[in-house]
Amino acid sequence: MKATEAADWMQDQITLHGCIYQDDVVDYLVKADAEDLLRENSDGNLVVGRSVLDAFRKLNESSVVWVKPDRYWRHRVAEDEPGRDARG
Secondary structure (H helix, E strand, O other): OOHHHHHHHHHHHHHHHOEEEHHHHHHHHHHOOOHHHEEEOOOOOEEEOHHHHHHHHHHHOOOEEEEOOOOEEEEOOOOOOOOOEEOO
């Protein structure tokens, strides 16, 4: 699987469900035998790799935000501040 294919799947999930959790992306990539698209963070957990994140950002630079406390992406709403990160 290529990073762009993983990013397309993530975009489809946001379109269908309104959000997607990082854990769900990790599970999907592990089950798809695409662990090369993951990386280990400083806490030793598997997270989405940079190549997938870059491809995903190209698909929705201004329409999707990352909610760091809960580790998920969702559609941007009017109340969101500028930038890629959101409070909730």
